[in-house]
Amino acid sequence: MLALAACSTASYTGPDMPKGTALPPPEESLAGEPDISVPLMKAMVKTLASDEMEGRAPSTAIEPKVLDYIVTQFKAAGLQPGNHGKWLQPVPTVEITAGNETPLTVSGKGKPLSFAFGEDYVAASYRVVPQTRVSNSELVFVGYGINAPELGWNDYAGIDMKGKTAVILVNDADYDAETEDGPFKGRRMTYYGRWTYKFEEAARQGATAALIVHDTFPAAYGWNVVNSSWTGAQYYVQSADDGASQTAANGWVQKPVAEAILKAAGKDLASLSEAARHKGFKAVPLGLSASFGFDNAIRKSTSNNVVGILPGTTRPDEYVLYSGHWDHLGHCTPDETGDDICNGAVDNATGVAALAALAKANVEAGPAERSQVFLAVTLEETGLLGSEYYGANPIFPLDHTVGGVNMDALLPAPRSRSYAATGGDKSDLTAIFRETLVEEGLTEVPEEHTERGHYYRSDHFSMAKRGVPMFDISRSSDLFEGGTAAGDKLAQAYTDNDYHAPSDEYSDDWTWDGIVEDVGLYYRLGRKLADSDFWPNWHETDEFRAIRDKSCAAATGGCAKP
8 A cells, every 4th residue: 555554323325335446537636626735735744844843753842843833834724723722732741761671580380480671571661650570470371362342252251360460462363364254353453453452451450460472473573673662762641640550561572482481381372372262262370470670760741732623613512533643753863874864754744734735625615514623643653642642631522523534644656546444344434435435436445464453553543442433544556657566666665765764855756646636535534524414433343332332322412412
């Protein structure tokens, strides 16, 4: 793919998308209706990705300059300040850097085992405490560590995890399927397969610590990625309890380490892993205890989301959300010329420019029936923290938020023939997506690399996991000019040469047709929600359905409407 990045039971009656049909491009340019301003987007990307913006690192001296520019563009587009008369929503964060790490020691049967930090295991704490110590915590193998009531699946059934350390398999039970058949959508990763979910569920179960068993294929990345990501500074949103409700420590162990631990317990990892693939699996106490720890250096800081709103005409207390992150990496590893600014032109100055262009187009078309919120979030590059903070502290109630569209890393390229719904068919939004493609003379294609769980790796996910249905669409590589060969070449060149590198810079030679096509689709998808009384919901078996239903059942107005 070229793109690098509900409450009632009502259903949307858009037509099904005819698949495999090569439809001609629309005769009228997508920049015509709606009027997606290319000059505005060019100017914004050029400015946001300039060396003067120093790579837009949050919580640094350059942040006020970046924010002032975005606010100026939102004002010029015709938006109003969206945070109770203010443009900014402060996002308090905490940086925790572990040091003086001890080995992971496992004891209880025979000679104690010892595993080195970094080489054999990694761990960090979500708790804002000066020192983390896990002492003689009983180890329990909990399979995939999933509790999915809608599927009748609970790996923690019958076990009290208080004071214990969960040993958890990565991904979910049917990850190696060739198709998407299975309780967890087969090869397509669900949220239950993501490491973030596994740590959250272990905390809900009362565990002291959680250790995921790394395996390259189901994880979709090697131990080197885990090691680099889990050593050094870790960033979190500040919470009222300073993370006390989380486990004391979360981490990963190499697969051979897990095999050695289970062997010491008289168990076999392969056999237990096979048993864990089937409903009704029971957690297995290992008769061993784990001890490890580290010191924590703590630094607190504040960054900001930018929030603009176009109030609705007839249902202003119902909201459609557009999001994109403004932050990038700041100063980074220098290239061969000595350039050490990661400018983030594609990632994600394009998304912020798209936000402003969408705001301008909607203002010019006239306000919709529902209010439209334009949210430029911070700290995406350090774990979706800006959107996570908004999701946990929404300015506009989530049970009054209809749905939304996220935009991240729009690649300059010619127009494409087709798009994919990232995450697959998860909600009633799919019907709107398919109908819109038909209207634009485009086709739907399957998402690529469904096993990698891309739906759970960008800012829309912070809303989705709290029940708000969110569009995430990907432009395919099948270009009208040059087909998939040309599209694959462009995407691969960006990934290999420019992604998170100083060379991700603006150029006057960019081709904007594909970006305009993207933004035109974002406009239509959002506007259909904003000019309707439709409340989309997740499908019955989706992992977020129960969350939305619970939210709506407690709501007054909003998605509680019949």
